[in-house]
Amino acid sequence: MELVPQGRCRWLLPRQGQMRVPGVVFATRSLLPAAVGDRSLDQVVNVACLPGIVDASYAMPDVHWGYGFPIGGVAATDIEDEGVVSPGGVGFDISCGVRLLVSQIHRNDLCGELGELMNALGRMIPRGTGPGGVLPRCSADELDDILVAGAAHLVARGMGTPDDLKRCESGGTMPGAGPEKVSTRARERGARQVGSLGSGNHFAEVQAVDQVLDPATAEAFGLRTGSVCVLVHCGSRGLGHQVCTDYVRLMDTAMHRYGIHVPDRQLACVPVPSAEGESYLAAMAAAANYGMANRQALTHAIREAFAAAGLGELVLLYDVSHNLAKIETHPVDSHLRTLCVHRKGATRAFPPHHPELPADLAPYGQPVLVPGSMGTASYVLVGVEASPAFHSACHGAGRVLSRHAAARHIPIEKLRSEMAAAGILVRGASTRGLVEEAPESYKDVDEVVRACHEAGLAKPVARLVPLGVVKG
Numbered sequence: 001m002e003l004v005p006q007g008r009c010r011w012l013l014p015r016q017g018q019m020r021v022p023g024v025v026f027a028t029r030s031l032l033p034a035a036v037g038d039r040s041l042d043q044v045v046n047v048a049c050l051p052g053i054v055d056a057s058y059a060m061p062d063v064h065w066g067y068g069f070p071i072g073g074v075a076a077t078d079i080e081d082e083g084v085v086s087p088g089g090v091g092f093d094i095s096c097g098v099r100l101l102v103s104q105i106h107r108n109d110l111c112g113e114l115g116e117l118m119n120a121l122g123r124m125i126p127r128g129t130g131p132g133g134v135l136p137r138c139s140a141d142e143l144d145d146i147l148v149a150g151a152a153h154l155v156a157r158g159m160g161t162p163d164d165l166k167r168c169e170s171g172g173t174m175p176g177a178g179p180e181k182v183s184t185r186a187r188e189r190g191a192r193q194v195g196s197l198g199s200g201n202h203f204a205e206v207q208a209v210d211q212v213l214d215p216a217t218a219e220a221f222g223l224r225t226g227s228v229c230v231l232v233h234c235g236s237r238g239l240g241h242q243v244c245t246d247y248v249r250l251m252d253t254a255m256h257r258y259g260i261h262v263p264d265r266q267l268a269c270v271p272v273p274s275a276e277g278e279s280y281l282a283a284m285a286a287a288a289n290y291g292m293a294n295r296q297a298l299t300h301a302i303r304e305a306f307a308a309a310g311l312g313e314l315v316l317l318y319d320v321s322h323n324l325a326k327i328e329t330h331p332v333d334s335h336l337r338t339l340c341v342h343r344k345g346a347t348r349a350f351p352p353h354h355p356e357l358p359a360d361l362a363p364y365g366q367p368v369l370v371p372g373s374m375g376t377a378s379y380v381l382v383g384v385e386a387s388p389a390f391h392s393a394c395h396g397a398g399r400v401l402s403r404h405a406a407a408r409h410i411p412i413e414k415l416r417s418e419m420a421a422a423g424i425l426v427r428g429a430s431t432r433g434l435v436e437e438a439p440e441s442y443k444d445v446d447e448v449v450r451a452c453h454e455a456g457l458a459k460p461v462a463r464l465v466p467l468g469v470v471k472g
Helices: 040-047 114-124 140-149 151-156 162-166 184-190 215-220 237-258 275-308 403-409 412-421 431-436 445-454
Strands: 011-013 023-025 053-064 071-078 097-106 203-212 227-234 314-321 323-332 335-344 346-348 367-370 378-383 392-394 425-427 458-471
Touching (some): 011 040, 040 053, 040 071, 053 392, 053 445, 071 323, 097 275, 114 425, 114 458, 140 184, 140 275, 151 162, 151 275, 184 275, 203 215, 215 458, 227 275, 227 458, 237 275, 275 314, 275 323, 314 346, 314 367, 335 346, 346 367, 378 445, 392 445, 403 431, 412 431
Parallel strands (some): 023 053, 425 458
Antiparallel strands (some): 053 071, 097 227, 203 227, 203 458, 323 335, 346 392, 367 378, 378 458
8 A cells, every 4th residue: 555755754555446535644654554454554544435534534643454444544534415423433432531530639649548558449439340430220211311511410410510611621511412312321321330441441540740841831730740640531431332343233234225335334324404414423323422420420429539649639620522423613725614524543633722622721722642552651731723633633642452462462461560570550451451451452542642733633741750640
């Protein structure tokens, strides 16, 4: 496959075959997918064949193979010109996302408290593949309230503050939710998981600011060298997974009615204004609200653990999803168009003064939260003017080893000794889960962020390092 360099950290996949637009990959040469079996560049090409796609099929620096779309893929379709919506462009963990909580304490203040704090967080944060959450079981009515209002419902019942909602994407509530479009099976799976990490690469991580890279923005965000923070990464659990499963099946059978043919059935899609498309977007918004409520419930538990340890308050810097399809307006060929923007494993990165940003963050741009792998750094970046890819950025480090490969090749004893040597306390749900998320399984997050910066996607603000990790 021909990759044409286009300057710093940008590569072109020229149009060929059924491609309607070119592919564009943001990466250094060493970050380009190279692992045997990683067909993510083929997936970039396949996405470029979607009806109504505009501009390009984009891949972020952390790109790797996924379901239909690559993880780290961004694509927008023109709603008024054959534009489609594809569940594969959102993913199974709808509204999988991150939020960063910032404290007023310095890491030195944790010297004698970190072990007890991690024990408390380990007790208070439900995790693993099964049921169990901060809310043990939601009634049907309360689940409806969560699907409609998202984080706002949790705040209304005292599990947060109105200021939290100002610092959430879409104010903590994604509009257009349709609980009636969520299947009974999805609701059953979600009713007992509100306020839980789940498994895989989800975590709650106590961190400290290691480097300040943009002093003015960092100060505005409350990030000072040594500041203690908590980064939470989780999504919509079984409910979101079931919504995706249900609508992939529905669209797979519906495509032929619209004369749609795609190079990979995992890209099953329908026109955005169709009955199936509107139903999916309503169910997806409901699942997104579940994901934001999930992170809000976990925030409540984390704050209680900090308060019990006498460690003061935690203020929410920002909460942003990286698995969504959103209706947005962007210029295409010098004309403003209404687009369905798919971001799968990619973070929205709006520039300064964007109307969707809260007033206190607007002068600086939207915080972009980039978690690293367990045991390595995470980053706070910020959206910038004139960024490409519909104001999108990377969402993490990006896998280089599958979970199965990591479990086969990384000894748990080696991982434990490395984490202990680094002084990182780990509270894991399972031994296999820890091994699957070992740092060797991921790309170098420092290089991913550097590529993101040099490609003009977002600007680094601060680097954070882990002190303790609660793993799903």
